[in-house]
Amino acid sequence: MKPVYLRPKSLTDTVTHYCPGCTHGIAHRLVAEVIDELDIQGRTIGVASVGCSVFAYNYFDVDFQQAAHGRAPAVATGIKRVHPDKVVFTYQGDGDLASIGAAEIVHAAARRENITVIFLNNAIYGMTGGQMAPTTLPGQITTTSPFGREHKTQGYPLRMSELLSAIEGAYYIARCSLHNASHIARAKRAIKQAFRNQIEGKGFSMVELLSTCPTNWRLTPVKALEWVEKHMIPVYPLGEFRVGEGE
Amino acid sequence: MSEPILMKGNEAIAEAAIRAGCKYFFGYPITPQNEIPEYMSRKLPEAGGVFIQAESEVSSINMVYGAAGAGARVMTSSSSPGISLMMEGISYIAGAELPCVIVNISRGGPGLGGIQPSQADYFQATKGGGHGDYKLIVYGPSSVQEACDLMIKAFHVADKYRNPVMILGDGMIGQMMEPVVFRDEPGDAAIPEKPWATTGNEGRQSNLITSIYLDPEVLDAHNWNLYRKYKAIEENEVMYESYHEDDSEWFLVAYGTVARICISVMEKMRKEGFKVGLIRPITLWPFPKVAFDEVAGRAKAFLCVEMSTGQMVEDVRLAVGGKAPVHFYGRTGGAVPLHSNIEKRMRDVIAGRTPVVTDYLDTTTKEVEGDETSVPAS
Numbered sequence A: 001m002k003p004v005y006l007r008p009k010s011l012t013d014t015v016t017h018y019c020p021g022c023t024h025g026i027a028h029r030l031v032a033e034v035i036d037e038l039d040i041q042g043r044t045i046g047v048a049s050v051g052c053s054v055f056a057y058n059y060f061d062v063d064f065q066q067a068a069h070g071r072a073p074a075v076a077t078g079i080k081r082v083h084p085d086k087v088v089f090t091y092q093g094d095g096d097l098a099s100i101g102a103a104e105i106v107h108a109a110a111r112r113e114n115i116t117v118i119f120l121n122n123a124i125y126g127m128t129g130g131q132m133a134p135t136t137l138p139g140q141i142t143t144t145s146p147f148g149r150e151h152k153t154q155g156y157p158l159r160m161s162e163l164l165s166a167i168e169g170a171y172y173i174a175r176c177s178l179h180n181a182s183h184i185a186r187a188k189r190a191i192k193q194a195f196r197n198q199i200e201g202k203g204f205s206m207v208e209l210l211s212t213c214p215t216n217w218r219l220t221p222v223k224a225l226e227w228v229e230k231h232m233i234p235v236y237p238l239g240e241f242r243v244g245e246g247e
Numbered sequence B: 001m002s003e004p005i006l007m008k009g010n011e012a013i014a015e016a017a018i019r020a021g022c023k024y025f026f027g028y029p030i031t032p033q034n035e036i037p038e039y040m041s042r043k044l045p046e047a048g049g050v051f052i053q054a055e056s057e058v059s060s061i062n063m064v065y066g067a068a069g070a071g072a073r074v075m076t077s078s079s080s081p082g083i084s085l086m087m088e089g090i091s092y093i094a095g096a097e098l099p100c101v102i103v104n105i106s107r108g109g110p111g112l113g114g115i116q117p118s119q120a121d122y123f124q125a126t127k128g129g130g131h132g133d134y135k136l137i138v139y140g141p142s143s144v145q146e147a148c149d150l151m152i153k154a155f156h157v158a159d160k161y162r163n164p165v166m167i168l169g170d171g172m173i174g175q176m177m178e179p180v181v182f183r184d185e186p187g188d189a190a191i192p193e194k195p196w197a198t199t200g201n202e203g204r205q206s207n208l209i210t211s212i213y214l215d216p217e218v219l220d221a222h223n224w225n226l227y228r229k230y231k232a233i234e235e236n237e238v239m240y241e242s243y244h245e246d247d248s249e250w251f252l253v254a255y256g257t258v259a260r261i262c263i264s265v266m267e268k269m270r271k272e273g274f275k276v277g278l279i280r281p282i283t284l285w286p287f288p289k290v291a292f293d294e295v296a297g298r299a300k301a302f303l304c305v306e307m308s309t310g311q312m313v314e315d316v317r318l319a320v321g322g323k324a325p326v327h328f329y330g331r332t333g334g335a336v337p338l339h340s341n342i343e344k345r346m347r348d349v350i351a352g353r354t355p356v357v358t359d360y361l362d363t364t365t366k367e368v369e370g371d372e373t374s375v376p377a378s
């Protein structure tokens, strides 16, 4: 009998702490499959951020550093400059990357750091209990925008892929979604591209993944996937925003 | 051993770091330490290293975290406001037990303060600064030569204990030129194996650099492990200099450049027959309590002199333990305590006179006096 679906070598055999229906798990699996397929497990170093994925290092079987909130791109810079021959990636949420770590991600891209960034955008602060993020949609109810995000006082969603694609040092910027199988397959291709770019020394690559937080969105896992498609994608259009420039 | 070279303190510190095998420097410009990153940007690439001017001190210290966790000999330097921004990162580095060296060529605060020499960051450096139960090993050099020697030592001590080490200089150390001799350094060869570093898990189990322990039992155990390490550092790493400790009754206490002014006060007063000695802490943490035990029976009073409104004086009082009065004299914001004022203050201590602010006004300068309180220890 030939197995058709196995746990990637680069994932540990651990039950994750993620909520049922949360797409963090899918993103982990995609990254691990890519690490396996590129055969780089032994030379990959991950940087975990602060958010629900803070314990990512328990699930990936590669060397890991846990960074302070928002600082993963700076930590990754330190690692990559010491080990330019190793493959260094960060795994960051939207609060981490787009809010407290906005300066670090912009300048990692501007410096043309040869790293790979996996950016999980679930439009909310998952770990701290569902507060508003800079990526929260207009009108979206969170625990700190209880009447819905109101643009006059709380502004508009920050589109990080569009923002970073304006930076010359960025080589590859793509936004994908994890809400159904075909998009998951597309996301994997983008992630693989982002790792391959680093191996080839092309510079800064980031893949933004539209992701669910059924718990804090107060939706069932299935409804959450529908919410991504119906509400998030119109605000966060999918696609490759920057390809093969800034080399 | 090289010939003496006349060098500016900041450049000498940078050169010493390179000779100690430091290959990575991450920093952000701030006066009065800019010659350190400038020197590094010129010389580190030659030495096969990497210099990055980061977007902020927040980023610099997190680059240091990454590089230290990856097994490198790494440093950053800054001055007071920049060091404040690094405090979160330093706490993480201490929590994750990573070796690195942080240079603070400190300036006057609080806030943006000024750019002149100051010793007002003593509390921040020695009492934590960032959050959590942690300690930095802190050296307070008083000459350019000593700054170089301590810089080299700092990297070894950082590796030995897997702990961040701070060189706390003031703007005078950074800006003045003095002759320095660079001792032959083994450089790279002296860097120990770091089997815990994140280098890729090829042929071994995965390594993890972290400071998060959500289980209270585990975090408690981690903190007590750190505590035991700090106790070992207190046992082994204390450095200080005592002058005339065998026959003195009155002791000046000072560190860094201020100690040099106090030494000349001591010498002048001894010539005039006063039994004045001096204690100069070199490690500010661990604080050299033993230096005070050694003179406990004989000392009639201590006068602590700082470029602050009184920070180290608290450690002096703890070390003296109420056995003698501890007085204070300080200037702040870039004003340097004058020889004449320190001497006047010391003469009053000896005479048992209660100080009055104007007693210490030096009419030869336009200086305005700082705090003149004289608080007995008990």
Ligand SMILES: Cc1ncc(C[n+]2csc(CCOP(=O)(O)OP(=O)(O)O)c2C)c(N)n1
Binding pocket: A050, A051, A052, A053, A069, A092, A093, A094, A095, A096, A097, A120, A122, A124, A125, A126, A127, A128, A133
């Ligand atoms: C300096 C600092 N500020 C605040 C926090 C608290 N905090 C932890 S996770 C988090 C938000 C994480 O949200 P996000 O990055 O979107 O990740 P998610 O949990 O949604 O995956 C915050 C604010 C912290 N750990 N450190």
Ligand code: SF4
Binding pocket: A017, A018, A019, A021, A022, A023, A024, A052, A122, A126, A127, A212, A213, A214, A215, A216
């Ligand atoms: S809180 Fe949200 S983001 Fe976090 S694990 Fe649960 S569903 Fe996922």
Ligand SMILES: [Mg+2]
Binding pocket: A051, A093, A094, A095, A120, A121, A122, A123, A124, A125, A126, A133
């Ligand atoms: Mg989030």
